[in-house]
Amino acid sequence: MDVGVTGPRPATSELSFDEWVGVRAAALLRFAYLVTGSQQEAEDAVQSALTRALERWSRVRRTTDPDQYVRRMIVNEHVSGWRRGRRRESPVAEVRQAPGADPADAVARADAVWRVCAGLPRQQRAAVVLRYYEDLEYAEIAALLQISEVTARSHVHRALASLRSELTREDDDE
Amino acid sequence: MSDDLELEELMRSGLERQAAVADVTAPVVERARSVARRRRRGAMAVVAAAASVAAVVTVGVVVDSGDDPHPPAEDRGGEPLPAGWRTEYWRDLTVDVPADWGYGGAPVRSGRDLVACYPEAMVGPDGARIEGRPTLGYVGRPIMLTDVCALYPDIRPGGPEAPYVWLGADIEPGLVDLGNGYVQETVEVNGSTLTVATDDPRLRERILDSADGGEQCFSELAAPPSVPVEEDFGAPASGMLVCAYGEDEGGVIGLTYSAVLDDRAARAFESAYDRAPSLPAGRTCDLGDDVDWVVLIVEDRRYVVYTHGHGCPRVDGPVGPVRLSEELARPWAVGGIPATVSAGATTERDQWVYDYFIGPQG
Numbered sequence: 419m420d421v422g423v424t425g426p427r428p429a430t431s432e433l434s435f436d437e438w439v440g441v442r443a444a445a446l447l448r449f450a451y452l453v454t455g456s457q458q459e460a461e462d463a464v465q466s467a468l469t470r471a472l473e474r475w476s477r478v479r480r481t482t483d484p485d486q487y488v489r490r491m492i493v494n495e496h497v498s499g500w501r502r503g504r505r506r507e508s509p510v511a512e513v514r515q516a517p518g519a520d521p522a523d524a525v526a527r528a529d530a531v532w533r534v535c536a537g538l539p540r541q542q543r544a545a546v547v548l549r550y551y552e553d554l555e556y557a558e559i560a561a562l563l564q565i566s567e568v569t570a571r572s573h574v575h576r577a578l579a580s581l582r583s584e585l586t587r588e589d590d591d592e
Numbered sequence: 593m594s595d596d597l598e599l600e601e602l603m604r605s606g607l608e609r610q611a612a613v614a615d616v617t618a619p620v621v622e623r624a625r626s627v628a629r630r631r632r633r634g635a636m637a638v639v640a641a642a643a644s645v646a647a648v649v650t651v652g653v654v655v656d657s658g659d660d661p662h663p664p665a666e667d668r669g670g671e672p673l674p675a676g677w678r679t680e681y682w683r684d685l686t687v688d689v690p691a692d693w694g695y696g697g698a699p700v701r702s703g704r705d706l707v708a709c710y711p712e713a714m715v716g717p718d719g720a721r722i723e724g725r726p727t728l729g730y731v732g733r734p735i736m737l738t739d740v741c742a743l744y745p746d747i748r749p750g751g752p753e754a755p756y757v758w759l760g761a762d763i764e765p766g767l768v769d770l771g772n773g774y775v776q777e778t779v780e781v782n783g784s785t786l787t788v789a790t791d792d793p794r795l796r797e798r799i800l801d802s803a804d805g806g807e808q809c810f811s812e813l814a815a816p817p818s819v820p821v822e823e824d825f826g827a828p829a830s831g832m833l834v835c836a837y838g839e840d841e842g843g844v845i846g847l848t849y850s851a852v853l854d855d856r857a858a859r860a861f862e863s864a865y866d867r868a869p870s871l872p873a874g875r876t877c878d879l880g881d882d883v884d885w886v887v888l889i890v891e892d893r894r895y896v897v898y899t900h901g902h903g904c905p906r907v908d909g910p911v912g913p914v915r916l917s918e919e920l921a922r923p924w925a926v927g928g929i930p931a932t933v934s935a936g937a938t939t940e941r942d943q944w945v946y947d948y949f950i951g952p953q954g
Contacts, residue, residue, distance in 0.1 A: 444616035451614035452607055461618045469622035494805050531606025550600065551607040552725055564684060578599050 435475045438484055446485075452547045455536055459496065467491035473507045489552070490562050493544045494592060530588060539567070545573035559582045603720055643725035653814045679719075680731050680928070681850040682759035682784035684811035688802035689731055691756050694719055695931030698732030698787070699744040699760035706761070708732065709741035716910075719926035721947075729755040733848060734762065735838070737931055757799060758787035778805070782811075787875060803875040806847065809887070813845040817887050817906040821894035825887065832858035833889040834924050836933050839882075849883075849932040851925055863896070864906060868914035877904035884933045884949075888924060899949050900936035918944045925949065 430483045443464070450460035467488045471478050480488050544563060549570075556574075560567040581589055593924035632811075678691040696715030699706040713730035714737050716722045742748075751772025761778070763785055768776040777796060778791035790796040809825060817837065827833060836849040865929045886897040895909040897916060905916035916921070925933070935949035945951070 427791050439621050443621050447616045447618065447620065448614045452611055460614060465620040465623045465627070468621060469627045470626045474626055474873055476676055493809070494807070518870055522920075525609075528606040528609045528950060532610045535607070535610075546603065548601040551611065565906040569888070578596065578603065581603060582600055 433479055433484070435456050435472050435479075438479070441469075442485060442488075446488060446492065449489060449547065450496075450550065452498050452535070452551055453493055455538075455543070463492045463496055464488075484563070489548075493548075493562060496544070498539060526588070527585065530584050531581060534577065534584050538577060538580070542577060543572040545570050546577045549574050606691050613636060623702045642709075651770050680757070680759060681806055681808060681847055682733060684806050685759060685782075685784040685786060685845045686802075686808075687757060687759070687786055687799060689799060690729060693729040693755075693757075694722060694725065694730055695928050696730040696732045696738045696756070697741075697764060697931075698734045698737065698761040700734035701762050702741075706744040707736075707741040708744055708747060709736040709738050710881060711742050711744075711747050711756070714738065715928070715931040717927070719928070719948075720928050721930065726753045730757075732756055732758045732761070732926065733932060735762050735848070735932060735934075735950070752789060755788075755790040755792070755795065757789075758785070760784045761787050763787055768933070781805075803819045806850075808833065808852070809847050809850045812846050813837055816845060816882060817896045819896050819910075820886060820892060821889075821896065825889050825894070827889050827891055828852045830858075831890075831926060832861065833887075834891075834929070835887040835927065837885045837887070838932070838934075839884075845885075849928045849940045851927050853926070857923040857926075861888065861895075862890060862918065864910055864917065864919040864923070868907075868917060868920060871904075871906060871913045871915055872913075878900045881936075884935075886924070886929075886933060899933055899945065905934060905935060905942065916942075916945075918948070921945070921948045 447460055451457060451464045454460045454463055469486050470491060471484065478484050482546050535546060538546065541563060545559055548559045549564060556567045556570045559570040563570065636686050647888055653759050676691050676814045677688045679686050694717055695715040696712050699708045711732060713722060713725050713728040727885065751770045752774045762776050765778045765780050765785065770776050770789060774789050775792035775796065776787060777800065778785050778787040779800060782805050788796045811903045821867050825833065832853045834851045835847060836851060837845050838848040839845050880922055882900045882902060886899065886901050888895040888897065893910050895907055899905050906913045907916050930948055933949050935945040935951060
């Protein structure tokens, strides 16, 4: 994850939108990319969330963690994904090779992670990203996704099981 | 084969590696600023509600594009609401409706039947009880406002007389020709149904396209709310946030209504609370069940209203519980509250509650 501001940091309630977004935009784009699985969808989701945050900034900065607020909007917009008239989102995320991909075992296993995540339903993928990329607790994940904590745990555990199966399949193929 | 810890570490490193693929140079911030500037430039500052609902202001709802009275839904996506519209909430569903519409009942399961009690505007947009307004559009919820009901789908042979929106009705998605030029369309949004019936296809499209997920209140609670309120509702920039919850037959405590009221309402409520005598310590009532709660939020202060209170309706707040009085209810029991929140059987002195909430007989 991108590192935040170094040195003394003003209280969130005092942060201007420019100060906050200047250090968080890149991290939000990476987060959105993992959740949506698509660069275009990530840009759309982040732009929409930032627009709404900017218009409500006086409230957002005083009453909640802006990161949490914007993260939630990004996830909600993607996970809902039912809107009429919009291009139907593919349930399968892009599978792009990270730069410098090579057949080394560690890299292959990392690619397996994304292949598994790319095939997950949207809400499940969001739960996995929030757990293993954002390092949120299950209670926080449940609150953000507005699901029960049991469901959040189930999403993550089933994703791990899928990863285990994928790795087993790769090992058997070798 | 990796054990769970190894799998988790692999998941972390894999996601980190994939996140590095994202193009973070995309000018999303500039685009966001541009969109926000465009909206402000074309704005007319208005209160987006009917003139008679003077105390109700919904969050972020004050501007209109100015040029197009019906801006395409794709340009809005939750952005400021045009004049003459208001936002309604049910579970994780929000939808915009004409601000002058009233409130009525939507079909709800009663045994093997679907009944609407009653599928007509019974409460005005300001929260006042109304009668004899069959041509007034209304927003219906699957809540019994009265013991006089109509059987769905045979509600009105020949077709409706007024447009309506139903939130959470137990109806399958699809299109129905109702007659009299009316078409009813039901879609599913975030786990709830949204039904729109109009004789104006453009209006129906407009309403359906406005449907979105909710952010103003939690769509469901794990347990009845209590003070201190543990959930992080946040707070409106000004005024008072109202989040009403009801427990359904499955035991789910879901959002049934929400609004943001102005500073005047917030001050009137808190002033009444501060003056109200505390309930005697240890006093409890054991009459009936609590099925409705209202969470009120003013800045960082949280209140929970128990309209049933097991027979003793009360308000719990920062300095403890007080008896629910008409003075305490009046500031916020407006708009859709009288068509959404019920009060249980109560004493002679508390009969006023039925002017503000749904009574046992409707």
